[in-house]
Each structure stands twice: as C-alpha cells, then as structure tokens.
Amino acid sequence: MPGLAADVIDARDGSVQAFERIFRALAPAVASYLRWHRVADVDGMTNEVFAQVHRKLGSFSGDEQGFRSWVFTIAHHRMVDDRRRAARRPLVADLVAVEESAATGDAEEDALGVLGHTRVRELLESLSPDQRAVLLLRIVADLPIEDVARALDKAPGAVKALQHRALAALRRQLEREGHPV
C-alpha cells in the first residue's frame, strides 16, 4: 500500500476521494476481522469503524503501519462493544449472516467456501477470545506483535504467549479431527 500514507494525509486535509481509497484498501480486512468474530452486521460495523476513523483522523499521527494498527484497534473496540451488546440478545441470525456474507455467486464454490468458513469458524471458536483476537490481528490484519499488543492493551510478551497457545490449540484441534482445513 504505497499510497496509504499520502491518502491519510489527503484525507486528513478533507479529501473524500483519499478517504474512499483508504476505505477500499482496509475495509475488506476490517470486515473479515469482524466477520470471524461473528459480528452480526459486518458491513454496518465496518462503516461505523470507518466513520469513527474519519472523525478521529485529525488526531492520528504515524506512518502507514501505525495507521493500519490504529484502524484495527478501533475495529477491535467496536467488536468488543458489539459482543457485549450481543450477550444481551440471541445469536440466531448471526451464523446465517456470516455464511451468507461469504457467498460468491458460484454454487459449488459457495458450498466449499461455506464449509471451509464454517470449519474455520468452528476452529476459531475453540479458542479463547484473546487467542482469537491475537490470531486474527496477526493474520487478517497483518499486524506485528507490538501493534497487536497495543490494540489489545497487553504486553508484547503476553501477546506472544497467546499466539503460541492459540497455534498449539489449533494444531491439536486439527490433528484430532484429521481433516485439513
């Protein structure tokens, strides 16, 4: 993303086009992160995340990686808030929403994709919330340990430990089932 830094500067100066480019660059990863966390309205929350990014853009200072980390920190906080709200409401529609959102239009691919996504989701649900957050921030958001630690408000060592345990738990789960992902 060579132009992300310039887009951030332009967007901070009020450029709508620059912010739209930022949205196109980061919104898919943010939406994926939220989806794996089983957020009910992924598109709506993604828009909320970027609305907050837009509102707080004037207070941001840093480079591209810092901006990416900042965006996913906002997304994570939004996800935690949504999870707290979801604890007070039934989750019946959430699975349907996640599977429907992954549809690509091809029936066979959709079936395989849904199965794959379902399997991955089951694997992720076997993790603790912190382990899941660490893995998703490391893989989906492509953040380094330090940025994940800042996003989760944890020490880098604790994040590294969470990461190892999450990988070990997934490996154990995969070998028990004997199925590749």
Added chain:
Amino acid sequence: MSHSGEFSGASRIPGRGPDVRTEWMAPITTLTDSEVDDLLAGTIPGGNDDLAPLAGLATVLRGSALEEQPSIGPELRRQLHAAAPPSDLAPVHHLGRRAAVWTGAAAAAALVVLGVGAQGDVLPASVQDVVSSTAERIGIDLPRSADRDQPGRSDEAPPVERGPVEGEDPTDHAPAGPAAGRGDGAGSQDRPSGGPADRPAHSTPPAQPATPATPAQPGAPGQPATPATPATPAQPGQPGGQSDPGHPGGGQPDGGGPAAEPAQPAEPAEPAQPGGSGPAVPADPAEPATPARPPTSGKQGQPETVPGPQGQGTPGQGSQSQGKPADPGKPTPPPGLEGKLPGKPENPGSPARL
C-alpha cells in the same frame, strides 16, 4: 453431610498425567519469531509438515480478507461530504478564502487611505469630490475639492474671481442659471447642497447652457429703456487639469473625461417692461448659443486661461461666475459690447474635447 465424600479434593481434581499442553506446544514454541511469521503468512516454516494444517488455516484466513469489498454506506458517505470538502476543491477553496481576506484587507486599506487623503484634502479633485460626496451620505463631512480655492494654497488652483453674470439682474439674488445657488454672488465658494454644482467632479457634465438674455429694463421717465443684454454664449469645457467643462475655470480636474456636450441655446431676451415714459429700446435678440469649443492646449493642472464672461478672469484662473447670481455691486455692461465679451469662445462649433 452426605455430600462431603463427593467433594473430596483428591477424587474431584483429576491428575494431569503427561503435560498435554507442553506436548502440543512444543512444535510451536520451538519456532523462531520469523518462522512464526512465515507460518501466519501461510507458508510452512522449515519444511515441518506438522505445521501444514496451520499454514492452510492461515491461508484461508488471509484469503477471507480479500473476498468481500464492503461498500461505503450512505451515512458514512454523508459524513464524508458533510465534514470535509473534496480535496480537488479544497485548495481552490482555501485560495479563494485567502484571496477574499486579502481583497478585504486591500479594500479596507484603500478606504483608510482615501479617508485620510480626503480629510487632508490632498486627493485629486475628482477623487476628493467623490469621497466627500460619498462620505456625506453616511454623515461624514469631508472637504470638497472646491474648498481648495482658498487663499494660501499654492498647490491648488488659484481662487476664482467671480464677477457678475451677464444676463442677470444685478439686484436679483435668486439663483439664475444651472449653477444657481452655487455662490453668494460675491465670489464665495459656499455651496448649498442639492444644487447641480454638487455633482461629483469625476463625471464630466455637459457645457453650461448659455445664460438667457436679460430683458430690457424699463427706462426712467424721459429716458429710453435699457436694452436687453444679450445672452451669454455657452462656455466650453476646459482641458484637463483644474477645469470642469461645465464650469469654465472652475478648478475641476477632469482631464480624462469625455468631451463636453454642446451648450444649449440661449433664450431670447424678453421685451422691455413698460414703465418709463421714454421710448423703449427693443431688446437685442439673444445670441445663439455657442457650442462648446475644444479645449486649448493648456498644461495639466494649469489650464489655459479662460476668462469669465465678464472678462475678469486672470491667467490661470477660470471664472466660475457663469450661472452665479450677479454681483449687485457691478453694473451690467452697456449694450453694444456683447460682441466683445471675452468669454466668447474662439472656435465655436467644434465640440469640446478633453
């Protein structure tokens, strides 16, 4: 208590046996940070096939981030457009705002300069009159350019001597002529407001129409009536500098204005009023109006001498007596001299040109 045996600690907490966590953690904890990064990137670190399922899982997770492109919702788009202008317009907008600020500052500075200059009466006469007339509308009294014709001011046009106006009754103090009320008949520069002379000097007025001929005066008993005074010919405009085309020698700098319009013809003299016992002398017909003549080659600021209608103008002093109330102390020139009036234009017929 019957439940005491069930809650005995030894049977309730299972022994751990072999360390399962350590067993499953071993392949992970032995990886270096870079190998973990490779694993999370979807590659199998060090050819360890045991980690292939994990690499596959990471690939699926990474691929999911590219599957769907969310769209910007209407609320977010509204926020984007409401909070900030488009970047393409932002520089222009900022530039326009700066230009507006600079324009406003320049306008304010120009107003201050004009105000100070007008207060000090140092502006060119046309600008001075414009500023003073504008200031009068908002209740600020500023000197006019005509006020410069006061003694002691060497940088302005010398004071104008005002003589009686031909064609006017010397005893008549009522305004007579287009510049009525402009003076008091004694050379004063006082101007009542509202008269034609109050117009701004920057607009070049047409040449003054000829003064109507004075009707013949009834003669005293036993004497013939005074013949009518011929009409004063129209006066041309002055060249640039200090003269107003409509007011020859009036000290109005209007060198760049348009040419003066031709003067209007004079009104014919009225017949003498009966009242004397002597024979009434028929009034001379009024001279036809003389069109304004083109300006002569006077220097800027030093207009060519244009004597007043009474021939009392001095070099460099234009007469403003045209249209003024006549000085009651000065008699009307005798008949027969009307053809020698020094105020008569030398080159009638050609329009004045500035």
